[in-house]
Amino acid sequence: MGMSGLTALVTGGTAGIGRAVAVQLAREGAEVVVHGRDADRGASVVAEIETAGGSARFVRADLADSGDIKRLAQEAGDVDVLINNAGIYKFLPTSDMTEDLLDQHMSLNTKAPYLLVKALAPGMVQRGRGSIVNISTLAAAVPTKGTGMYSASKAALEQLTRIWAAEYAEHGVRVNTVAPGPTRTPGTDAMDAVTLKAVADTTAMRRIAEPEEVASAVTFLASHRASYITGTVLEVAGGRPAIG
Numbered sequence: 001m002g003m004s005g006l007t008a009l010v011t012g013g014t015a016g017i018g019r020a021v022a023v024q025l026a027r028e029g030a031e032v033v034v035h036g037r038d039a040d041r042g043a044s045v046v047a048e049i050e051t052a053g054g055s056a057r058f059v060r061a062d063l064a065d066s067g068d069i070k071r072l073a074q075e076a077g078d079v080d081v082l083i084n085n086a087g088i089y090k091f092l093p094t095s096d097m098t099e100d101l102l103d104q105h106m107s108l109n110t111k112a113p114y115l116l117v118k119a120l121a122p123g124m125v126q127r128g129r130g131s132i133v134n135i136s137t138l139a140a141a142v143p144t145k146g147t148g149m150y151s152a153s154k155a156a157l158e159q160l161t162r163i164w165a166a167e168y169a170e171h172g173v174r175v176n177t178v179a180p181g182p183t184r185t186p187g188t189d190a191m192d193a194v195t196l197k198a199v200a201d202t203t204a205m206r207r208i209a210e211p212e213e214v215a216s217a218v219t220f221l222a223s224h225r226a227s228y229i230t231g232t233v234l235e236v237a238g239g240r241p242a243i244g
């Protein structure tokens with residue numbers, strides 16, 4: 001997809017969907033900045049990319065900390081492709097949701113992508129090129145019990161996608177979102193398997209996705225092959241079942 005000479009920053013690139021995206025972008029020739037908090041996980045992704053002949057480096061930052069986000073943006077340098085993937089999902093009915101968890105969802109899923117776009121998009125505008133892909137969730141569009149704060153934090157990200165797309169289009173910067181359905185990752189491995197299977201059963205395909213299946217949509221939207229696509233939310237979620 002012609003990504004050589006481009007630098008891509010993948011947040012949460014140390015695990016799951018982000019890891020698969022980092023590997024695919026590197027395979028397309030991008031130099032990948034793998035972001036996360038866990039240095040061992042980071043080293044393992046960098047090693048996988050380098051063994052395959054690609055180029056990558058790890059930058060550690062806690063996206064719950066605005067100072068760390070600014071440092072990440074500085075250490076990443078001139079970023080051409082930004083993948084806002086890192087996120088948390090804790091499912092609780094509203095009456096059981098704590099204020100701290102509510103803040104964590106907004107901070108990691110909405111505020112961190114906002115601050116990264118604010119920090120990195122001006123450089124893209126200056127260079128006249130750039131692509132941003134945000135990772136949302138099917139639950140942002142489909143009401144799903146217990147996912148209130150998670151869904152709301154991602155729905156905000158989807159609306160920001162449309163606004164950023166309009167804001168940056170004339171400067172050669174595209175902004176899109178991928179909304180995955182249930183996907184097998186370290187994050188969902190830690191969840192109750194019955195819940196994940198129940199969510200998978202609400203898709204037309206009735207199965208859980210592998211992270212690579214989500215990553216290939218992200219890689220496409222990030223690449224020049226999607227040159228006329230901006231402001232879209234692409235569901236990668238096994239299809240919606242018909243009623244009846």
Ligand code: NAP
Pocket residue numbers: 011012013014015016017018035036037038039041042061062063064085086087088089108135136137138179180181182183184185186187188
């Ligand atoms: P995951 O397996 O839980 O991995 C989370 C990633 O985010 C890790 O790389 C982790 O880095 C990073 N991260 C978490 N908290 C962080 C923090 N405070 N600061 C910096 N990095 C942090 O995640 P996943 O399941 O692949 O999900 C990735 C994205 O897809 C999320 O935005 C999620 O909402 C979305 N999504 C997932 C599914 C699914 O079924 N898996 C479905 C729909 C949408 P470290 O481990 O290095 O700390």
